[in-house]
Amino acid sequence: MSDVFSSLATSGRETTQQIASVLHSRKQDPEQHRMLQRFLTALEVTGGPLLEIGCGSGELLTDLCDRAGTATVVGIDHSLDLLKTARQAQSTSGNLRLLAADAHRLPFGAETFQTVLMYTLLSHTPDIPSVLREAHRVCHTGGQVAVLDGDYASADFSLGENDPLNACVAAWRAHYVLNTHALRSLPRLLQADGFQLTQSGAHTYTAAHSAYAFTIIDRGVDTMLDSGTIGKDLARSLKDEARRRAHEEGFVGSITYRFAVARKRPTARNATGA
Secondary structure, three states: OOOHHHHHHHHHHHHHHHHHHHHHHHHHHHHHHHHHHHHHHOOOOOOOOOOEOOOOOOEEEEEEHHOOOOOHHHEOOOHHHHHHHHHHHHHOOOOOOEEEEOOOOOOOOOOEEEEEEEOOOOEEEEEEHHHHHHHHHHHEEEEEEEEEEEEEEEHHHHHHHOOOOHHHHHHHHHHHHOOOOOHHHHHHHHHHHHHEEEEEEEEEEEEEEOOOHHHHHHHHHHHHHHHOOOOHHHHHHHHHHHHHHHOOOOOEEEEEEEEEEEEEEOHHHHHOOO
């Protein structure tokens, strides 16, 4: 299974521009925005420093800088092009640092950050335990790690059985999502890496008139077209059908997103004050 997001560091500019456009559409989506605000409100951001691993083009950075006050906010990503977009969008944020880095090998010392966030990162990383171990290492004892990500196996854009739009979703998922089911085990994954779970749950994203939802269908259609699975006429018809449904049915699709917030437990050494 391939994943465009996991290889962005070595992708051409056309691909990264497409992804930046997708991320911008997601940021502008009202339902996605409400979901993000609920997630951020659940955090206790009382200071910093704060790290977002996989910040992409900076969807969360403005909110994080506002919530962190004068504390330092650091965003890292492996795509230089996405970081450039983030830097342009956040040029007035004086407390923000952006760095090119690998989530599996963070360039920070132990216990550097009070809060570590990952937003739709783990679904694209080839080694989830490695990323969580690094998040644990750089997080303060008693600090928090927060994750929000798609349970993309749940994506359903159908109005009935054998719906052709779900074939588009399946093609999109195969090309753009590496870990389709892993987020269902998020609480266990965090606890296995030394975190104490404080809250977890799920949000349902339901798309109606959504430019972001259309990008899912369009990318799936383009994947099938490029592979020769379908022709140009059917590709146009599938994209048109998604837009017809938005207008006439008021529904394009839905995806479950899973979240968890956890604290870094003291080690036996820290607990005894040794």
